[in-house]
Amino acid sequence: MPLIRDGKIVEDSWVLLDDEAELPAKGDVILSLNRLKKDADTIQTRGGRTGVILENDVDEEDLAAYLPQIDLVALTFPAFTDGRAYSQARQLRTKLGFKGELRATGNVLADQATFLCRVGFDSFEVDNGQSIDVWNKALRSMSVAYQRGYDGEQATRDSNPSSQGKAQPTLA
Secondary structure, three states: EEEEEEEEEOOOOOOEEEOOOOOOOOOOOEEEHHHHHHHHHHHHOOOOOOEEOOOOOOOOOHHHHHHHHHHHEEEEEEOOOOOOHHHHHHHHHHHOOOOOOOEEEEEEOHHHHHHHHHHHOOOOOOOOOOOOHHHHHHOOOOOOOOOOOOOOOOOOOOOOHHOOOOOOOOOO
């Protein structure tokens, strides 16, 4: 699946490992939470970055002890109508202070782009049918938000030319 980061499709260096697969000595790997817990000591000594995929029915607090050694957390959207990963993302960013990459995976739609960014996601695995132009247009589609984002910003993007010179949040 294509990976979107910073408004463009980028190469994905991460490899999702099955729980039974051998842990490579180098490279960027995404592991299940169970595998992360099982191999925590080995993971600290290997070369490469470590990520974890967290199903949306798992309490993000279960990951808290491992966050210092994690570079990426992938949160799953099994259906576009299932928003539990939004709550997980916000908790990881605000309550647990996770500063690494937060990736949305699964049934992720361009319509959700602004909302995903507001809770802290910064990369998105998308279905091949979604164009980057549609995704970027969706990111600019809202100019007002009623709730603060995870970073404390009240406004989302503002496409109004009369607001030039005012600080604008960015997808980073």
